[in-house]
Amino acid sequence: MPQQKSEHIPRATIQRLAVYVQVLENLQREGTEVISSEPLAKACNVNASQIRKDLAYFGEFGVRGVGYYVKNLIASITSALGVDREWRTVLVGVGNLGKALLNHKEFRLRGFNIVGAFDCDPFKIGEEVSGLEVVCTKRLREMIGDNGAEIGIITTPPERAQRAANHLVEAGINGILNFAPSRITVPDHVNVEYVDFFHHLYALSFNITHPNTK
Template identity: 45%
Template sequence: MATGRTHRPATRSRGIPEATVARLPLYLRALTALSERSVPTVSSEELAAAAGVNSAKLRKDFSYLGSYGTRGVGYDVEYLVYQISRELGLTQDWPVAIVGIGNLGAALANYGGFASRGFRVAALIDADPAMTGTPVAGIAVQHTDDLDRIISDNGVSIGVITTPPGAAQQVCDRLVAAGVTSILNFAPTVLSVPDGVDVRKVDLSIELQILAFHEQRKAGEEAAAEGVAVVDADAGAGQAPPVRATPTGRKGPDGDMPAVMPA
């Protein structure tokens, strides 16, 4: 998901596969629920079902962390919660700064799941001077001018970008310059960062478009199954015919191409 991911192919000391790391939070969530119900142990089969994964995959994932299970019994819930929490670095507190306090930024600041597992909203930053000092989720918004100092003073190493796309790269650069080495990007932009900085992106628009692709394919298959004439995918949407620009003597800038994108 991360765009500017640094893969660190050789330096990887404790070789935990990326795919496994991405599933650990899932296991942790399921285990926490079991813990709250005071369930002492759980088998790989049960836990896998709760996390929505294959049990063999779960066992292999845990094998990367060490042998924490007991054959014939299963895994000790509390112990596993502790081990995964430690592996994910959740035994320490992570101060997080949110930059861009619009609709989404404010929603994230108010999001409960934030404060819970080891993460603490340490600062809210916005470029709008009118926002400065306004409390959001009980925290006063600070101005972008002080970004460097805010990051340094609070020891922030994880930044969340919820700015408009145009400002994202600039904010990213400033965060990195101030010492942030992990960025969660909600802005629909490709961020470029130096080596050693991790970027993960959350993109509503992309997710919807992926769903739309499958949705369209499902509709097409359904139509085909019902005997409706589906000549080719080119005729799929019944849209204006695509006028291919001739390779040589390409059409001028008159732009009579079909205007596909609504905005």
């Protein structure tokens, strides 16, 4: 398995790698076994050199004159991203969204197992959702000590997101996926990703309103 070649990798590259995997998986499902950077680039809506450069950060996965073997390339990229393993996650905030995510099978399929559900509402504590007992957020630390989770998912209301983040950080988590519509502050070693599809609707709104600025 090739090792990373360069120290710094652009954030944009990582985001694109995730897109490549997605497109490659769909190609594989349709029976494509080999693809060159040009058609792959079209499918991903990027420049072909961009793909080759992105991959070059991690190794040489192609065959000159031929292209990339889809199956191999998926394996190489998922390995580079570190998603060729199980990640244990915990979820904080068992509201509508939280419950929907807890019941979402895709998490397990993709290797992101949700192994704990937390909430600070006494009425929710003890409730069972998707095979998990909802536990008081204050017990995050002890529970994570037991289950060894590394990633936290925040699905609280915005005003409770920072507190949830604090609990997660204290419990030793080093990655947070924040669905709450608020920014959170965490120590440098903790990674945060934000998911908010209203941001995307805002972008659509802007682009439709100003079609000339594209």
